[in-house]
Amino acid sequence: MRFATDTAVRERRDRPGPAAVYATEVRQGWDVGGNANGGYLLSLVGRAMQAATARPDPVSVTAHFLAPGRPGPADVSVEVVKAGRAFTTATATLTSGDATAGEGTRRAVQVVGAFGDLTARSASPAGVERVDGAPPDLPPVGECPILVGGEVFPPPFMNWLQLHVHPDDAWFATGRPSGEALLRGWFRFADDEPIDTVALLFAVDAFPPAIVNAGVPMAWTPTVEFTAHVRARPEPGWLRCSFRTRFITGGFLEEDGEVWDESGRLVAQSRQLALLPRP
Amino acid sequence: MRFATDTAVRERRDRPGPAAVYATEVRQGWDVGGNANGGYLLSLVGRAMQAATARPDPVSVTAHFLAPGRPGPADVSVEVVKAGRAFTTATATLTSGDATAGEGTRRAVQVVGAFGDLTARSASPAGVERVDGAPPDLPPVGECPILVGGEVFPPPFMNWLQLHVHPDDAWFATGRPSGEALLRGWFRFADDEPIDTVALLFAVDAFPPAIVNAGVPMAWTPTVEFTAHVRARPEPGWLRCSFRTRFITGGFLEEDGEVWDESGRLVAQSRQLALLPRP
Numbered sequence: 001m002r003f004a005t006d007t008a009v010r011e012r013r014d015r016p017g018p019a020a021v022y023a024t025e026v027r028q029g030w031d032v033g034g035n036a037n038g039g040y041l042l043s044l045v046g047r048a049m050q051a052a053t054a055r056p057d058p059v060s061v062t063a064h065f066l067a068p069g070r071p072g073p074a075d076v077s078v079e080v081v082k083a084g085r086a087f088t089t090a091t092a093t094l095t096s097g098d099a100t101a102g103e104g105t106r107r108a109v110q111v112v113g114a115f116g117d118l119t120a121r122s123a124s125p126a127g128v129e130r131v132d133g134a135p136p137d138l139p140p141v142g143e144c145p146i147l148v149g150g151e152v153f154p155p156p157f158m159n160w161l162q163l164h165v166h167p168d169d170a171w172f173a174t175g176r177p178s179g180e181a182l183l184r185g186w187f188r189f190a191d192d193e194p195i196d197t198v199a200l201l202f203a204v205d206a207f208p209p210a211i212v213n214a215g216v217p218m219a220w221t222p223t224v225e226f227t228a229h230v231r232a233r234p235e236p237g238w239l240r241c242s243f244r245t246r247f248i249t250g251g252f253l254e255e256d257g258e259v260w261d262e263s264g265r266l267v268a269q270s271r272q273l274a275l276l277p278r279p
Numbered sequence: 280m281r282f283a284t285d286t287a288v289r290e291r292r293d294r295p296g297p298a299a300v301y302a303t304e305v306r307q308g309w310d311v312g313g314n315a316n317g318g319y320l321l322s323l324v325g326r327a328m329q330a331a332t333a334r335p336d337p338v339s340v341t342a343h344f345l346a347p348g349r350p351g352p353a354d355v356s357v358e359v360v361k362a363g364r365a366f367t368t369a370t371a372t373l374t375s376g377d378a379t380a381g382e383g384t385r386r387a388v389q390v391v392g393a394f395g396d397l398t399a400r401s402a403s404p405a406g407v408e409r410v411d412g413a414p415p416d417l418p419p420v421g422e423c424p425i426l427v428g429g430e431v432f433p434p435p436f437m438n439w440l441q442l443h444v445h446p447d448d449a450w451f452a453t454g455r456p457s458g459e460a461l462l463r464g465w466f467r468f469a470d471d472e473p474i475d476t477v478a479l480l481f482a483v484d485a486f487p488p489a490i491v492n493a494g495v496p497m498a499w500t501p502t503v504e505f506t507a508h509v510r511a512r513p514e515p516g517w518l519r520c521s522f523r524t525r526f527i528t529g530g531f532l533e534e535d536g537e538v539w540d541e542s543g544r545l546v547a548q549s550r551q552l553a554l555l556p557r558p
Contacts (some may be wrong), residue, residue, distance in 0.1 A: 012307070026351065046521060053337075053369070059531075060343075060503055060504035060552045060553070062341040062391060062504065062506065064339075064360070064368050064391055065394060066360065066361045066363075067361075068367060081343070081345065081372075081386060081389050082345045082346075082386060082389075087503065089343050089345060089389060091370060091389065091391075095361075100333070107360060107361060110360050110361075110368060110370065110391055111391075112341060112343055112370070112389055112390075112391045112451055112501050114343060114504060127530065127555050127556075127557060128493075128495055128527050128555060129527055129528055130460070130493060130526070130527040130528075131525070131526055131527075131528065132459075132460070132524075132525040132526070133525050133526060140317060141284075180411075181409070181411070214407075216407055218533055223395060224338065224339055224366065224393050225339035225341065225506070225508070227341065227504070227506050227550070229504075229531070229533060229552045230531055231526070231528050231531055232528070232529055245409075245411075245414065246410070246411040246412050247410055247411070247510070247545055247548070248408055248410075249408055249409075249410065249510050249511070249544070249545055250397070250406050250411040250510055250511055252338075252405065252508070252510055254508060254548060263527070264525055269526070269533060273338070273339045273508045276406050276407060277406075
């Protein structure tokens with residue numbers, strides 16, 4: 001249960017004001033070259049927003065990444081903007097550093113999100129259902145090369161996951177980028193820890209950038225903005241994931257993700273705007 | 280210059296505090312059945328964020344729609360979260376109603392965005408460029424049926440635009456939905472008013488829902504969350520636009536937009552999460 005433990009938050013009663021403040025810690029080992037993975041930071045914020053909104057599922061969450069998150073204490077401050085019938089909308093800020101210890105603090109992530117209860121939604125008559133798409137066609141897990149964590153790439157948190165990449169997209173195993181900015185693979189936690197809807201916010205940002213398969217050298221691609229839509233709670237088991245970049249222009253690129261559960265249902269979509277690494 | 284006039288904002292000096300506050304007005308005629316169009320409201324917020332960040336272009340903007348915007352006075356309050364080297368990130372809230380007149384006010388739109396200067400970016404060496412996509416293949420404007428504004432649908436603001444729809448997607452002219460949740464068309468303002476990057480925030484939400492072509496009856500589809508990425512300032516002339524929905528599940532749907540300028544360049548992408556109209 002490492003992910004649940006490493007994303008735990010605790011409400012601070014010593015911070016009066018319009019915002020609810022949660023203490024947390026950016027744990028060691030969730031970084032890429034010293035900077036915490038964006039989906040991991042977003043999961044910390046998601047846990048605090050879950051608590052502050054008293055709604056279990058992040059239906060739509062958008063993060064702007066302002067500064068790298070370094071291991072150590074952090075606060076997440078959450079302000080409810082509107083508590084509606086179906087959704088509660090809130091803004092949140094993750095500030096890293098410990099102000100009480102006299103250290104400098106800095107805003108690392110700014111978030112806005114709508115939280116709701118996806119079980120309640122699924123149970124109600126939803127009207128039209130239409131799916132123009134399918135889970136990625138992946139060979140069995142055992143035939144897909146696994147990413148093993150190292151010092152920088154693959155990052156150390158790979159050892160806490162089982163992230164198996166489609167053989168056609170596994171340039172790290174074959175030595176050959178596929179030529180297409182596409183990365184497909186299987187995802188679960190190493191100890192088969194259950195994947196809740198906050199963990200999906202991590203899953204959609206856990207894979208290496210798809211542009212590596214288009215021949216862009218592996219490097220830090222800073223995320224400007226990241227949005228995830230969660231459609232349903234995943235069934236237990238593996239996730240089938242697919243990430244694609246179609247447009248690299250003006251130094252920007254988008255990456256679109258889709259995550260499907262073992263029952264073949266779409267559980268999340270993601271899109272991020274990132275900066276191309278400068279040569 | 281109706282769009283520029285109807286999205287003008289003016290800084291209020293009578294509101295001290297950490298946020299810059301701008302007075303504006305939700306003008307008559309930009310509504311669908313009495314509720315202001317989301318892209319129009321987002322453009323009002325965009326103008327205020329442009330002013331508060333002192334950066335001209337909305338690179339990534341996300342809006343959560345909290346309550347319908349009705350015609351009348353409104354305030355946009357903007358707080359700069361981080362002024363960085365390339366981008367300034369800010370949050371903003373549009374509140375409709377006039378507190379000074381003793382009327383009730385309510386938060387209608389909550390926004391987070393990163394603003395920058397796209398001219399400066401385009402001028403710098405950007406490294407890799409790669410485009411896996413193309414502008415929609417549209418017949419000449421004269422062969423594409425125009426949407427003419429009415430009481431509710433098409434909405435009255437169509438008369439201030441020239442929005443011509445691909446004949447295959449123009450169910451309103453042919454009486455036949457195409458069977459595919461796809462809507463392609465030409466866009467410009469009626470008086471050929473220049474389209475700046477804030478006007479792109481309107482363009483990406485000006486078309487009717489693509490799901491009508493999949494046979495979902497035309498109805499109000501409430502937007503939960505809307506994100507636009509602006510890649511470049513458009514060249515003068517027509518925009519080629521394309522909107523598609525792939526997944527209608529659990530009462531949710533996404534709609535993805537692409538906007539291309541006359542020079543054939545991708546200028547914006549959009550994605551929204553909306554609710555399926557309940558039967």
